[in-house]
Amino acid sequence: MNATISAVKRRACVACTAAKAKCTPQTVNLCQRCARLGKSCTYLELPQTKRKHKAAPSRVEVLEKKVDQLMSQVAALTRQNGQTSPDTSSIPLSNDLGSSHDPELDSTDIAAMLDAAQDPSHGPDPPTSSVLEGQPSIVDRGLLSEAEAERLVATFQLDFVPKFPFVLFAHGETAARLRDREPFLFLCVVAATMGSAHPLRKTVAEEIMKHVTLRVVARSERNLELLRGLLVHSAWYSYPAERYHPRLLLLIQFCISILYDLGLHRKPSPSSDEQRALLGTYWLSVGFCGILGRPVIMKHDGRIDACMESIASTEHLSDRWIAPFIHLQSFLATMDEVYASMPASGGRVLIQVTRGSLQRQFDSVRASVEKDLSSCPLSTANAIRTEIKYVETRLEELSLREELWIAEPASAVRTTMLIGIIQQSKELIHTIRNLPVSEIAQMTITTSARTCAAVGYIPTAILTLLNLITGPTPTDSALEAQVQAVVEAADYPNLVTELANALETKFEGMSAAEIEADVVGSLCSKMRLLARCYPYQIRAVVGSAPSQDARQDTSMMAAVHANEVAMTPQIWPSIYGDLDDNIFHVDGIQWDSLLSNFTGFS
Template identity: 25%
Template sequence: MSPAEASSRVRKACLPCIRAKAKCATSEQRPSECHRCIRLNKQCVFEVAAKKPGPGPKSRSRVRQLEQRVESLIDLIATKNTTSTTPDSSTAPVQVVTPDSSAPTDGAPPDSPPIPAPRYWVESPKFKTFDPVEAGLLDEQHAYRLVEEFKTSFVESFPFVIIEGDGSILQQQQPFLFHAILAVTSYATPRIQYRLSEELRRQLARIIEHSQKGLEILQGLLVYGAWYHAFFHPSNQQLAIIVQLCVALVQDLGLSRRTKPKPGKWAVTDCSMNERPKGSLAEKRAYLGTFFLNVLFAQAWRKRTTLPFTRWMAQCCDAFNGSSIPTDALIRPLIQTSELLSRVNTHFSYDDIEHTDVKGEMMLEISTSSFLGDLAHIKDSASSSPFLNQNTALTLLFTLLDMGINEVCLYSSLWGTSPQQITLPPSLARLKMLHRTMEAGTSYLNTLLRAPESQLYHLSLGTWAGWFYAVIVICRLVFLQENERMGRTALDDIPEEIDNILPRNLDGVVPPANDPGFDICPEDCGWVALTVAREFNIRHLFDQFVEKLSCTLPADCAPWRKARDERDSLYAIASIQHTMLNGFIKRIERQTPTVATSEGTAQYLAGEGVTSYGPFQPTWQTSQPIEVDANGRPGGILSLPFSSFMNFDSINFEGITLPASAFPPQGGEEIYSDLMWDMVMDDFTMPSL
């Protein structure tokens, strides 16, 4: 019996017979009327019986439900068979599946079109993962070697995704993670890496479309986000989206909370345990890796973390005590340092430094001393292991945290310094913090310089985001007094920093030395740019780093001129370091004529091994002439690649729009000229990643 028949039963007696309380018998010649109504010539009407309130018989109701499900499955199988006969599944129309699509309709002829039924679900083409080996981008042996390289080298920088099997098992059981690992490790072949990254982005789009969820997808996203600097391009930056996708997957998979054991689900072997561990070690690594990546992103982008630290994270770290995998020993100090870094950013309100509640020399000293004590405790607990002491990523993270704790020394407003007191020497406590911050920044760069060239490709995004942060802090420290007089001390978010980079004088000419906005701080102010730069040998340090990255960007090659499919993983970093070095030299050169007769300047120039600062003209700049007008000023409109070389691995997540200016976008986005150096470095306020 169909559901329609079951719900529309007719009474056995007509209404006139019911009223007369007479016997009602239907006529054989006229089934729709009874004998009594025909004899009395009355209108015979049979009333539809009303359904009795309350549930029906359970057995009959259960049978009807099973019948409906069987009919739905039959329609679904028929729909799939119809869809598979189409020539292209990607262009096939979307099939609508309904439970009653194949059931006949009462009262309708067989050839009539079926009555539209309500939609219950929509079936889309089946999801199929991309295999780089089957696509012909890599052969099996090469792909398996890259997987082994990830297991032995890359995992030391990001120990939150562990591959226990070999490459063939990973390819069969976890194809998406296999694809992500190959995209990260194929740095030696930029064209293949570019193809793999583009296919990986398409896979991510299809995963979102099909609502795919699982530990494998979370691990693949973590690998892709942890080495995102290898795929950086300003037009399609997606790091913030990747980080938030990881956080969403952690919530959907239930990795962020511990579920209580259900009664009756205990095994005999679990009776001696105090509590059942929730999830596998791979799930705990993925959960902690999401927190680690989230904190580093928030620190670099001046945001608040969207995944706070919980007690369950600390218990997850305890699960790796005594692990047979060596890199599991890195998880606890990495998570502890990340948690402390998150607390520092929240305590000092680095995302909104103007409205921070921590002000005054006493409050700043107490806060920094407390945080430095926590950092020392983490270092002491990790110093007992030679493996941890020799890990470059962990050492750099400690140094990054040291810089973050002492960053408060950059903001004169927090120290109660009025505009009239800017020319006075800093207090002793602040001066100590300035030196400590500079030592931490230079130590960060020196640690990277000591690393082998091959190891640079294995370092994760957190390390290179810290490198960019260290270079910015160093340049802020060198030109601290000048920035304070001009009110340029805060590290703003990306749109504000891009606005600061845009030149105020449209002709791009460096202001004269007697401009009051660029007066050099007197020698007795306690923090002179030339003296600080010479004391810490900043120019030589930047030169060494440029030489270190000459393998990816030779000295005679213009930055940002290579095609996208020819850039290796460190190309963007090398181009940015060229930008930093040239901007630093330009700013020092601008200050030199004003104090050319001072003893500090002479010593600085002598220490650099030159007699004067001449115009900095690398070989890749001399071939790009700049048109000038009758007054000798540069003329014409140049397209400034601000979004290309200044926003290292930044993301157009909240809508980054350049302010309206005289620099409309043109075809040559990546023009790289000496005029651009002058205009950009007039105000050394770099974007906060």
């Protein structure tokens, strides 16, 4: 035992301790009991393990005192702010409140904590000013003249707004004012209106992405100018063309993000520009993402309806044209949801019921939309009619989904729907092909996507129909006549070639590489490839081109006429009768991949 430890005598001697008797000292080394009994009185000396001192305040006491001080400061601050003093009686205290080193919090720290409690988000607010503010514009740098800038802004208001009435300028707006007040929106308007062949197109596109990169991505700027500019740029996006459109999809996602970050989806009293931006974001995002089979974030809810009703009462005529676009887009979104939920085991009956229900809904929407067409400008009416024709085409889309027809692949219902999708797609293509050259140059990316879908639907439906007609061994002459009727009615190579010729009017004077860098130009080259490969796909199904004599059989013609599809016999094109296997031939996988660029599925 450690000898340095001091010793103390116990209160009771050994004898009293053993007897569990009271031990009362009589002298220093003798107790009264041992003296009375004549016993030896011995006290044991034990090491001192505990010695009481006047203890310093415990850590708990220190912390309790500190908490009392903090609560007093909080109470004083809340009284200064006119708030009720917090009730401290229910605040639990712990014996283990963390590190023994807790620096005192001053009143400034408490005030900051109270501010943080009112706004639980973290980090500073995003900047409200542009990092590119004060930078010289393309006009200031002498790349674009003042006169041309004014012309492009005026062209946007006169010719482009009717096709996308979701971004509008005040009456009498000039390029100079727009450039100073909203430089990004000005850039996007210039990019949309300058045309594919303009020598500055690449420069302006790079300038736009500079704004997007530095302002939207790097600094998280959020304001209405950025949203409106992105809507314009996305609606008329053309350069650069990229497989699967990753940049365009990203720009549209930025539109949705900015809209929600600004709170426009729940703002009690949005301005007219904010309402248009909300509706434009819905129309563009739902339409384009739906075409590409991407998830659609925005839904048609009460706020969409409220904005449409409010915006229709403004003094601007173009605001009356918004509702038809939104109603048709909303129906397409509903159709996409219904199609996505179709079980493969549903069969013909479920398809018929679904098709009939959607048709009734669409009839109601179309009646409402067509009522407003007479008051729209011709260019707006053309855009809306294209949307209507696209919906009519999509109503027959289930006929192309093989998994839905396993039990009855050659059903008469399916045959009728396949003929319908061919006819509706042809009419959509004719609508675009017959547009004035000026309107073709002003088509939105959504209209271009609708057209491309029709280009892909026709050969998909024709080849499906021919497989059903011919079966594994097409030898009967009557079958040849049916094949002849179907192929001649579609006249696909000529139809697609004429469409490509019409669309390519916007690329006059451009090189092949420049055309391929444009979204529509790239699609035109694929259209021409489809037209040249298509006869080989026909021959792969029927074994050889139908003979000239087969044109006299009218059995298929009668069936087609019963479905109100006009099919006038024509001379079988020579390209079908003399095919070179070494030119334009593609295998089935490559053909499906080529078609998927247009339809979104093989």
